[in-house]
Amino acid sequence: MATPSSLESLIEALRCLPGVGPKSAQRMAYHLMQHDRTGAERLSGALQLALDALRHCQRCNTLTEAEICDRCQSTRRDASLLCVVETPVDMNMMEQTHAYSGLYYVLMGRVSPLDGIGPRELHLDRLLARSCDGVVREVIIATNYTNEGEATAHYLSEMLKSRGVSVSRIARGVPVGGELEYVDAGTLAQALRERRPLAP
């Protein structure tokens, strides 16, 4: 009487998606198999293609299909500014403000002791080397204004200032407790313009 095993596996597999619980997964699986087999086919292929094609940029760490991403290779960006963000989505949000023309470093995470992610797990040595390469004049920390983002910013600023790097933080125009991903571009542009140097 049970659900067919291939359907059961699909429901289970759909739960890897963030925010998808058992009910939604069931609904999605039946929807795909009843009403959108073409979409399911396309999704299966797109997942495989993305898995094969995507890797981390050797310079900024974001997801890309090349060794070095387009943005890092561009000669039209101001290489003396380096903006540190938590995720590629946050980087996209920064770009959408059209208020920043420097380069980026994507942490791919944040300091989060509860999840066992300390400064060591974030592999900050590459960020440090990059910040001290003589080209970068200012590192702008644009981690989230959450507890973890703040802890990350604090750790980064201490680390960079001890090496004599000039560090700033985007203004607290981002609502406290909020995440960059869900902020409108105007607010984020303001926060970028009002960035303040961190006290030594």
Added chain:
Amino acid sequence: MATPSSLESLIEALRCLPGVGPKSAQRMAYHLMQHDRTGAERLSGALQLALDALRHCQRCNTLTEAEICDRCQSTRRDASLLCVVETPVDMNMMEQTHAYSGLYYVLMGRVSPLDGIGPRELHLDRLLARSCDGVVREVIIATNYTNEGEATAHYLSEMLKSRGVSVSRIARGVPVGGELEYVDAGTLAQALRERRPLAP
């Protein structure tokens, strides 16, 4: 500067999932590629497997891996009762009440003139043949208590009664405007027990 094309395609492909808009799709794609490549791999495979394995049961129309599904083949079910539901999920909900031991017919839809789905598009000839096979004594209509579900129930009852088939409707214990999928098993069991014969 754009998002890599394979990532763009994945975001687009994820939008085939019900309830997933551009923001969620983006979040899902980055989550999978950053944090859960194993899950993405499993999902891609599960989709392909389900697409290959699943088809419609020749008797009740639900999704199954065999010609005739386990439930229809069971000798322990009461073949004189036939319960008509809109979707396989609704059928699962009925099963979870443990208040029904008959068989099912899954419409895989509902009468919905606005979506261009009339009685013709639902291929009701097989349901009609099944209802008049001499084994079925009562057809229980368990479509949703939405406008479309009610219209479907009305059409089905007219069609079946004109052939002399005994028809009933689950009680209106299901909240008006609600959908079976989101009702608790107790309420649904009550609605099943209090089913009433439709006036001739």
